[in-house]
Amino acid sequence: MKTLGWVIVWILQFSATWGLSYNDGDEVILYVNKVGPYFNPHETYHYYQLPVCRPKIVEHKSLTLGEVLDGDRMAKSHYNIKFKEKVENRKLCDLHLSDQEVQYLREAIEEHYYYEFVMDEVPVRDFIGHLEESGFVPHTHKVFLWTHQHFNVLYNQDKIIYVNVTKEHSPISLDDVDAPLTVKFTYSITWIPTTISYSDRGHLIHDNSFFPRSLEIHWLSIINSMVLVFLLMGFVIIILTRVLKNDFARYNIDEEGREEVDSDEYGWKIIHTDVFRFPQCKNLFASILGVGCQFLAVAVGIIVMALAGMFNVHRHGSMNSAGILLYALASVLAGYVSATYYRMMGGKNWVSNVNLTTILFAGPFFLIWSVQNSVAWAYHSTQALPLTTILLLFLVWLCVGYPLTVLGGILGKNSRHEFGFPCRTKNIAREIPRAPWYRSHWAHLAVGGFLPFSAISVEMYYIFSTLWGREQYTLYGILGVVFVILLSVTACVSVALTYFQLAAEDYRWWWRSVFSAGSTGGFVLLYCIFYYLKRSNMSGGLQTIEFVGWSLLTCYVFFLTLGTVSFFASLAFVKYIYCNIKMD
Numbered sequence: 237m238k239t240l241g242w243v244i245v246w247i248l249q250f251s252a253t254w255g256l257s258y259n260d261g262d263e264v265i266l267y268v269n270k271v272g273p274y275f276n277p278h279e280t281y282h283y284y285q286l287p288v289c290r291p292k293i294v295e296h297k298s299l300t301l302g303e304v305l306d307g308d309r310m311a312k313s314h315y316n317i318k319f320k321e322k323v324e325n326r327k328l329c330d331l332h333l334s335d336q337e338v339q340y341l342r343e344a345i346e347e348h349y350y351y352e353f354v355m356d357e358v359p360v361r362d363f364i365g366h367l368e369e370s371g372f373v374p375h376t377h378k379v380f381l382w383t384h385q386h387f388n389v390l391y392n393q394d395k396i397i398y399v400n401v402t403k404e405h406s407p408i409s410l411d412d413v414d415a416p417l418t419v420k421f422t423y424s425i426t427w428i429p430t431t432i433s434y435s436d437r438g439h440l441i442h443d444n445s446f447f448p449r450s451l452e453i454h455w456l457s458i459i460n461s462m463v464l465v466f467l468l469m470g471f472v473i474i475i476l477t478r479v480l481k482n483d484f485a486r487y488n489i490d491e492e493g494r495e496e497v498d499s500d501e502y503g504w505k506i507i508h509t510d511v512f513r514f515p516q517c518k519n520l521f522a523s524i525l526g527v528g529c530q531f532l533a534v535a536v537g538i539i540v541m542a543l544a545g546m547f548n549v550h551r552h553g554s555m556n557s558a559g560i561l562l563y564a565l566a567s568v569l570a571g572y573v574s575a576t577y578y579r580m581m582g583g584k585n586w587v588s589n590v591n592l593t594t595i596l597f598a599g600p601f602f603l604i605w606s607v608q609n610s611v612a613w614a615y616h617s618t619q620a621l622p623l624t625t626i627l628l629l630f631l632v633w634l635c636v637g638y639p640l641t642v643l644g645g646i647l648g649k650n651s652r653h654e655f656g657f658p659c660r661t662k663n664i665a666r667e668i669p670r671a672p673w674y675r676s677h678w679a680h681l682a683v684g685g686f687l688p689f690s691a692i693s694v695e696m697y698y699i700f701s702t703l704w705g706r707e708q709y710t711l712y713g714i715l716g717v718v719f720v721i722l723l724s725v726t727a728c729v730s731v732a733l734t735y736f737q738l739a740a741e742d743y744r745w746w747w748r749s750v751f752s753a754g755s756t757g758g759f760v761l762l763y764c765i766f767y768y769l770k771r772s773n774m775s776g777g778l779q780t781i782e783f784v785g786w787s788l789l790t791c792y793v794f795f796l797t798l799g800t801v802s803f804f805a806s807l808a809f810v811k812y813i814y815c816n817i818k819m820d
Contacts, residue, residue: 528800
């Protein structure tokens with residue numbers, strides 16, 4: 237697998253020196269792609285849905301899976317472009333606009349619609365119009381439409397390096413115009429030689445992006461998270477170790493010393509015959525562990541691939557495709573872990589376990605995505621996936637994801653792993669004493685979810701600004717550090733809460749360890765609501781449905797992943813403490 241990864245990296249790096257080569261006078265195709273409101277990144281429409289110049293026959297470009305998932309719908313434009321051929325004020329078309337079309341353009345400009353063209357895989361973006369608002373009393377509101385595009389094309393010998401568009405002509409006003417209106421659209425092209433190589437053009441595109449520049453390294457948030465980790469590690473290692481040392485000394489006294497001690501024992505030792513009692517709903521419990529390990533592997537894989545330079549932030553949908561591929565391949569791990577722990581807990585119906593593991597995330601994802609896609613279809617948005625793409629994704633799940641889950645389930649079912657518990661479990665469970673409110677399940681949910689969330693809360697703003705805003709996140713090294721911090725905090729909090737629960741003679745730690753850290757997803761959901769209302773400029777039904785749907789799925793993934801990490805940390809801790817005491 238490691239060798240395959242390096243081969244992929246080499247292919248991607250070597251392909252950066254490829255690209256189309258042009259001779260003088262060769263046709264250069266400019267593709268129109270999509271339009272949408274600037275502040276609603278996930279609300280996009282095909283460019284030809286606007287009343288614009290278009291060819292008589294619209295020819296669409298075949299797209300990759302990642303480009304389709306990114307909302308791209310490219311089609312050949314009406315522009316006539318020849319390599320190195322300068323163009324001055326060439327007419328594109330005379331467009332006759334009805335009153336309804338003028339109003340449509342006016343509303344699009346007021347919502348800050350921008351367009352995206354693509355020339356030789358270089359995105360070209362700009363606003364379709366200009367909005368002027370000034371004064372308070374009286375307030376002026378003027379809407380202008382750009383009718384001329386000046387393309388500046390940088391080239392190195394026979395390759396196109398970079399393209400941008402500038403405005404050199406005055407726009408026309410769409411206020412108080414009489415419809416039908418005839419508008420003349422024109423364009424110019426200037427070819428500029430450059431010494432920048434084709435392999436380095438990505439940096440030029442990045443530095444001159446239409447969207448804001450990449451985020452700077454935010455040292456304050458990183459230091460804050462690191463301090464939190466050190467404090468928690470100190471709490472678990474120093475304080476909890478001292479407490480355990482006293483517990484071991486009290487529980488491991490010899491027979492002579494035992495007679496001098498009060499015969500009534502208390503604490504976590506007296507529940508040693510119940511602490512390893514298997515939880516209820518074994519099938520569901522094991523499936524959560526399997527899917528949690530799957531997403532843990534996907535997260536690690538994406539971060540490693542990003543650090544290895546396998547993601548080009550300027551390529552359309554590269555991370556979407558990688559995520560889908562990793563999720564499908566990691567299905568074997570989900571099936572293996574789920575079936576292994578289900579068998580170790582005495583489960584017999586492994587087929588039911590594999591099927592539950594398969595639909596544990598795929599089921600909610602399909603339901604939420606169906607709502608989103610239906611709304612996108614109603615809005616005629618390019619975010620709505622075509623039928624062919626839906627069938628392709630279904631085949632990926634049916635022919636790759638599900639069979640690999642079954643394969644992992646077979647391997648797990650036939651494995652010879654054992655828990656290796658140091659204590660035997662009695663048939664009759666002991667009564668659980670009533671615990672104070674601060675040791676209740678809800679208190680553990682609040683503490684276990686808040687501390688891991690606080691370790692990533694600052695970083696989440698930058699991630700959300702990338703996913704739901706116009707920033708470009710390239711700090712993958714920092715993301716890797718924060719990911720390690722998150723897992724460390726989750727494990728530490730889980731161990732501490734599990735000890736407090738066992739010290740209160742409550743042996744039901746299996747499910748509680750999952751929910752205590754899994755509740756981080758609830759805090760993430762609260763942050764999603766806060767971000768949408770206070771930090772973003774998103775609006776409208778389509779964008780709201782997209783945001784709510786993906787936010788719910790994100791919180792669900794947090795629950796599955798961190799709940800799994802929490803359980804494994806608690807399991808290792810519980811086995812450790814009970815292996816170090818003497819029992820009758």
